[in-house]
Amino acid sequence: MDKPYKWTFWNREFDSPILLASGTAGFGLELMEQGFLCGAAAVISKATTLAPREGNPPPRIVETRFGLLNSIGLANPGVDEVLKTLLPQAVDLPCPLIINVAGDTVEDFPAVIERLEESPVPFGYEVNVSCPNVAAGGIAFGASPEIVERISILARSVSSRPFSVKLTPNEGSIVESAIAAEAGGADAVTVCNTFLGMKMDWRTGKAPLKRNVGGYSSPALLPLTVARVFKTSSAISIPVLASGGVNRAEDILELIAAGAAMVQVGTWLMRRPDAARELRDSMVSLLEDSP
Amino acid sequence: MDKPYKWTFWNREFDSPILLASGTAGFGLELMEQGFLCGAAAVISKATTLAPREGNPPPRIVETRFGLLNSIGLANPGVDEVLKTLLPQAVDLPCPLIINVAGDTVEDFPAVIERLEESPVPFGYEVNVSCPNVAAGGIAFGASPEIVERISILARSVSSRPFSVKLTPNEGSIVESAIAAEAGGADAVTVCNTFLGMKMDWRTGKAPLKRNVGGYSSPALLPLTVARVFKTSSAISIPVLASGGVNRAEDILELIAAGAAMVQVGTWLMRRPDAARELRDSMVSLLEDSP
């Protein structure tokens, strides 16, 4: 790779392959205030749905010995409020904003995207067919190649902006779903959303999360992401955005070597809001030191 | 729970809920020699197939930062040799032996089991429809409820011994496959085999495993197993044997609280060949200390 290091994604050149993962960066506004977006190629927003969503009852974050369970439940103010309040502020972001879109029905997705087309702000979309924390839609959509293709076709039909389909590792075949997304006109797939996980208190027989299961993330899951990125990127020709388990520069390089075009950082961003710069810089040092 | 603590499984009473997981205990012979089977309810053998199998090219074990990748590829001497050499020695085991059975075709499973019926040794079988490390069969079988049901019906038809079907977390729906196993006459399901994982050397662009992907195990995966045990045990009425991520007594109690009837210990057994006793004893202390 030649210096200065550049990564091209969706026809744009970036000096970093790092995307801030959906749900862990809000709409980038808090990070922007602190100057923490330096090093990030783009921010992916919290999921946006047609109607406002309260989200799941707390606790929504539970730590386990080696990872984190979340049960946010797509809490968000709804697309109207996002358009009215958040996107106007996001005009000032120093990097592009990709809007993560979720829905309870197949038709929700094009409906939300159609609304978002009104704003000049979105660089593109991430179509979230894989949330482990909601009753309707969620994983079930992502598990079915037919539904993934249908949602992709609908998304394509309402927007000419690029979009990625965020897949689930929990059900179905991630490779088949990736192929379906490509067939439906997606411009990338995100591999992948959180793994279904659960904690159980054996003394009380109760799970701390009210919905029992949640989305599990951990740096220990990196090899699972590497495998899925490798398998999907071997099967499709659109870019694969890797997501899951990154907390070191080496992890990013490993995912790129496995076939990722860009790499997302989520959970670790909550620990290190300035992770993008830290990781980008140390990644560049590794590249420079390696023969 | 009352003292002395007992766990009943397949109509037998045990003073431990711990099973030694397939592929990590051989046929129990080495552990028996060292007196390390104390504390184990039963040993589950290395996968046995119709024909001998060399297994995959080395390296077969690769460690990652927080876990282990294996690519053994069901190396085993084949059912004839198992019957001739191993099972006669296994007569002396201080605990029952469950034979893990694998195959390249649906018909392989009943064929292997039928042969094993000749021996009085097997306490039951674990039908492995979920190996991540072989080209034919493997995960693909476990991902399809129809094939899982078909294999279960065939296994049932050739044996009256109890058997568990070992499911995959990598493809399909583990809950639907569990339901299919029960419908096909299985006496338990094992939840679950290893997760597909991969390591990639970013400097060389090569994966250390020759087949690129392998089976990933790690104590950090415990929450994934807890979730899958909870979901499957809520959906079926046959026992669920938990497998994945156990390295503490608390983990065993957590899996039981999530719905497991018995709990397997695999990777950790390679680190601590006397894990069964260690874990059983400390589990009993926890139970005694808890109100």
Added chain:
Amino acid sequence: MIIEKEEILPGIYRIAFEVPLSFIDEAQPGRFIQLEVSHDSFPVTRRPFTISSTSGNSVEIIFEVVGRGTEILAETDEGRSLRLLGPLGCGYRLNPGKWLLIGGGLGAAGFPGLAARTECDLLLLGASSRDKLLTIPGLETAAITEDGSSGRNGLITDLLETVLWDSFGSIALCGPVPMMKAVIEMMPLQARANTQVSAEARMGCGWGACEGCSVPKAGGGFLKCCSDGPVFPADSIDWERWEGIH
């Protein structure tokens, strides 16, 4: 950097960190920090602690060892540097007039800083036993313990019967949710309207991005503990739903 560490009660520590002066300027009472307690990958998230007090270029927290994160912190040596985010969140509205502070257990951890910036007339403290009872020097204090090992014997609500609510323009309340709810319910309406509570919730980020730290909002929906709070008007919280979580 940790410049001082002291076990002030069994399992309860006071730690002072050296911080830049810009930090001190913004360290209003009731705000908090997110501390990276972990020296490696686990536990993954930071741990939130109320700013207890500040002086010169140091900030103090008081914490109890309740799990792995606080255990690691208690074992971290003086001289070691930890990453620290903050001050975060919204602190107390520092109204003029007399203040009553009501704290349950470690809930009083933030009161030293608050007392220093307000006209604090009375501090009511409750704890399970003497071993859990923080003391805040220089304040008129009434204490009660469940086992009677210090002060009166009983629950903090037993101390409230004699409180002259009208004499306080502001009330600060912090402690376990059931305790806070019981206290709120004993208050006359006006006192309630003057009460600010300092809330806790499990946090992901601590800076408003993850929606992890929900506190049930009066009238429906949720507040974000980390950025809408952690200090809230008592009336803005849906106490029934909040208690239900705990």
Added chain:
Amino acid sequence: MIIEKEEILPGIYRIAFEVPLSFIDEAQPGRFIQLEVSHDSFPVTRRPFTISSTSGNSVEIIFEVVGRGTEILAETDEGRSLRLLGPLGCGYRLNPGKWLLIGGGLGAAGFPGLAARTECDLLLLGASSRDKLLTIPGLETAAITEDGSSGRNGLITDLLETVLWDSFGSIALCGPVPMMKAVIEMMPLQARANTQVSAEARMGCGWGACEGCSVPKAGGGFLKCCSDGPVFPADSIDWERWEGIH
């Protein structure tokens, strides 16, 4: 328990453990131990090390820091107890007659114990540089380094030209696979038949259960390094396939 630790060369350590006498009785040259280097859950598996020598109630290993496990081990203090399994595997067949030992780099780690139990006439050592060259006192030694920093300048195969193969009844060979293969290929057939090699493979269990430690077997299939070996007759290995792995 670690009773002695010494950095004998840069990044190369000698560690002595206290062990029961029953261990010593079974610690034939060429056998190995599985050491639990990790103090917590990671790295998950143990690490295998050749028994270098034994004396009284202590066993010694010599190891090089090459990754996380050996790094942790190098940092583990004297006095600390580590779990240790062994002696494991099959060691050298201790034939009578004269022995030739050929070691590449750390491959010589097991030779002190072997030399003590056999009639060892000559030791050939190769390493990349002086910094990697083990010395085994009391043995007639010829050394060669790739950079010429100690002994001759070259590869170990350069030392073999003058070897009088017929004068040795047994040959022990241990080192990196390509080096061992090159050595084997220079030997006359008879010497080859007299050669025992000490093999390495990544291990899971170390005691024969996991099929993780395969070494390609002459004629097809695999040997288990941990229980069929780690010491094998040179002829039992399929050198082509083995080299292909490395």
